Amino acid sequence: MQRVKQSSGSAVVSSARPATLLRGRNQSGAIVQANVWGWLPALSLIGAIGVVLVALAHVGARYGTPWSQTLFWTGLTVMYAPLSARLVMPDLKRQEAIGLVLLLGLGVYLAKLLHSPQGFTFFDEFLHWRTANDILKSGHLFSENSLLPVSPLYPGLEIAANALGQLTGMSIFQAGATIVCVARLMLTLTLYLFYEEISGSTRIAAVASAIYMANPHYLFFDGQFAYESLALPLATLVLFFLLRRRRATGQQRHILTVLAGISIWAVVATHHATSYMLTLFLILWMVVTWAYNKWFGAREPELLSIMLLVIAANVVWLICVSSITIGYLAPHLTSAVSSVLNLISGEGSDRELFKSSTGTPVPIFEKLAGLGAPGLIMLLLPWGLLQFWLGYRKGAIAFTFALGALTYPVTLALRLTGGGWEISARSSVFVYIPLALVLALGIEHARLPNFLGWLSAWLDRFKRWLWLKPLVFAPYVAIVFAGGVIAGWSPWARMPWPYMVGADTRSVEPQGLAAAEWARDYLGPDNRIAADRINMTLLGTYGEQRLITHLIDKVSISGIFLAPRLGPNELAALRDGRIRYLAVDQRTTKAPPLDGHYYESWEKMVVPYTPPVDRTVLDKFAVMPGVDRLFDSGDLQFYDVGALWREP
Template sequence: MSNSTLLAEESAPTPDGPPGSPPARPDHRAPRFGSPLAWAVLWLTATAGAVLIAVAFSMAATDSADTAHYAVFWAGMLLFFCPAAVVLTARQVAPRVRIGWLLGYGLFSYVPKLLRNPGQPLFHDEIAHWRQATDLAANGQLFAQNHLIGIVARFPGLHIVTASISDATGLTVWQSALVVMVVAHVLALFGAFLLGEALFGSLRAGALVALVYSLNSSFIYFDTEYAYESLAMPFFLWCLACLAKAHRAKERPERLRWTVGAVLAGCGAVPTHHLTTVLMTALLALLTVVAMVAALRGTAPREKAVTIGTVALLVGGAGVLWLVLAAPATFAYLSPYMGGGAKQLLHMFSGGKGTRSLFKASTEPFYERYTAFTVPLLSFALAAWALWRRRRQPGGLFGGDPLMLGLSLFGLLYFPSLPFIMVEFGAEGARRTWGFTWIGLGVLLTPVLVLALDRLGELRGRRWRAGALVAVLVAGDALMGNVAAGLDEDYRFPGTPVFGSDTRSVTAEAVGTAAWFKAHLGAKLHVVSDRYTGLVLVREADAEPAQPAKGFPTYDLYFNSTPPTPFLVRELDSSNYTYLVIDKRTATQLPEIGVYFEPDEPFAFGGTSPIGVQNLDRYNYLPWTTKVYESDAYAIYRFDFKAIHATVPGEAR
């Protein structure tokens, strides 16, 4: 489908038509959605949907073993999503109506995460970023060490924005964080909308691109948590949107203004998030290559290739400089997810072990699992149709607008990422890329989706009702399936405490232990603990837990029954680690997410038995640990480094 067929004079009460064609006769049966009743539907469905989601969360909190809360949750989500999808993709809709419903959809799609933890940070990354922003607001020091995710300190964009809002408004850091996240979420959706509008010249097509993008597995939960990717995504999308506007600009001043906007938006992502910077730089490089090839073939003006190349050079250059000068540890941080996933995938194909069982021990109902498996198939079928239609157009498969072609190629990367879901190290990395590649899928699929919707609009009677039902079911299937494939139930719903869960390990006893720690021992103390206890200590006691790694294996204090190595003792002593906090359940229970500390630990993902009671009970009688606190599940010990040096082989002095 050519761009001209997507151009719309949407302010007029007539159906879309190609430019220069005579005005079509008004179709009085076509929906306009601009009446007071239609606006009332927006607010009523949004309110009722939010109430149902809140009811689902209440049900999950009291009886998480039952799956009824899933049905109530999806009833609430689809109650607003279905009419929103109809209005956003309808042909004859006034611009203000379409934009109003898009704004409503952006706000409503943040409701699940807002209701999940409105009062304080809960997710692992949220606590790390909240602590970083809180410390920045308190002392104004950039790049301060983060004791949960070390790399966070090197990307302060989110924390600067949050601390600035808190300082300017008097809101708490967490309240400011929620403001930032809601605004960023809505801006990301409108960035996708503006990109589609610029590429296809139609608000309807822009809404379709935004709608497809919003179906990615990160949009509802992952990219709504208080973390750096959530703020970097609108920068990424607005960089592309401004670039598309510059690409379409006919006058040089207009092109220059949009080019500057693209550079500023792209550079905004650089000090905010590492993966966004890497993928954005790679995408801009791809777009530059495609545009240069088109210019050399004479199918695109040279100035358009120059515009894309300029943005790629400036934004990519800023990204490289930041990664090299300010955040050189980035690639070491990302490599386990990239290289580790590739190695495990090759090992799997060669007949080795290390594969994951999808939805293993999952409590998700059958319909969520079904939709999660159908989304890739549905996406592949639509992508194949879109590519087939491109092949039939003048210029062939690789002809046409270079920006649309480059984004479409980027979107196709979604499919080779799917096998990585089958291996532990590759699964998280693959899911993280979907939030980016689905914007490319949106660009690729929009022409065929417009064609399908237009053909649906030509039907009448039962055929129209059947076609409309199929369209709504397909959209709902994509939304449900991608959410199900994104995060586990523990992240999505409240429920009974679960050991070894980032979100459900917080118990009243854990909070009480952390409160005692801060009141009797103090804040800003270096401690050794497991991953989940450390989260509570950071949030409630302002403690600074160790970050275990192969070069600093504090997990040996748990896993090994032998005394710590002289190297570990020296590291603990020189870094002023004074307390060991033990969750006694680590001796008898396996962690829900497969790790006690971090993905590089010896136990990670493959362990079949807990640490062992004897490994932890020994601290009750060893001469270099003194118990200072104990509850049913927790014990706190003070290190005595003089006794350690006297009893650890090779450490006498």
């Protein structure tokens, strides 16, 4: 057995065989044994209790019980806080630390999976399910997906899900959930190993891994069946390979280079934004490494060859496969830049915090945690940066991470703008990678100020300092975690509450599913259909229909549904989109959409109206000559409108 010395925290222990006991000598020279798994068994039970509480909360939410939300937050706290508190204790062993962070990552993923354990219900999941189903049916890549045109151009996740499904007989949902679960564990482990490699400390690596899980998209967004959920773990795998490659020699260095290259291509083929962020980070790392070698006499391995590979991979993929990606991402970026410039110029923020499009009130607890979490992070960030400067500034990768952590305040500013809040939330999964390490450095080296030296001496004398840090860290990280969940997902979408209009996952219910399956069975697949945002996703997946969207068809469908009568513009939209069928949901006449729009985000500019929709507007199809009603469930109707635009 070999012991590797670290800068702080417990020792890293490696062995040729799995071990459950760590042998050593105490101060008197006697041989002692310590269980390297430490508190892991007991904390596994506590974590399981937290998962059960979340499951019960989701069950209660389906029936609209008022106690469900409290139970949901209780379950997350029970799952997260005790395990995180253990990570700052001085007797933490490496095996226990790895087990705890993996347990924590798995528990958080199960909290998301229990939201909808029988099928996909999140909006983005439907979009990627359509791509996976097209690959399964056709046996070919890059099929058209009108719901999300760029999805088929980055098919890494769907290829993995289909491969697993065909090998095991799993459905796309089962295979997808398994792939995302494995990806979550891979992300957790690679981040831990990456942090450990930089800091040389088991405890710092474990604390940083736990803090990373508090980013706004960790619980839900990166736990869903979507391309970033796989691409992000692959990107961290690239970073880990490159970090280990720095001190490798000979054949091992070549192997790590090949593994990093394969992983880079896997990232590029899986998700555009992740591959671009990986490229930016590697460029920054390369520049910092060059500066360290030139100005400070360091001997860090150059990253030029890797940098050229990742740039070439992105350029080749963009030109040969996914040229539409620029047009897809550009509006989001320009909107964010415009909103930020307006904020800087003094025109004020165009987004009000904690306010939904329907004015749904937000509990005071969520407001406090949502504002408190960034405040606590900003409070600790300067201290963490100071600890970096005192102990880690000689490493190029550590300096790169410190620069990355400084982007966090910028993302906070983006939250204040209507065009930038989504960029802020989505960038958090990348910004938190360096931020978590810097915060962990601050926590590891936290101490009382000099004027409280007497208290520090008293705590050390009675060994109570060992317990004070966990007692302080547990509520700190729990608030940061809760703030991340609050910032990353709308309160009405975190749990499977009863049906509401225009509410993404809460609008997925049996009647809509049955209507989509009817369309598949009786109309056949791939008919050109227009529908509201929710039924569009159901018809495009369960119904296997070809939905008309502005993304790919350049046709706006809002006026067809919202105009009091079909005029020249609406008939032109039917003709240009070659729309055969309309799916009309009468529930849009009963309540405004929680997500802000029924059909398209710009629909009120096409037909000014005050939600909900007037029922007479939707009933116009029932009395229109040449229009046939094919299906009517009371809430949902299907109309054949082909005769309105086809030449006689």
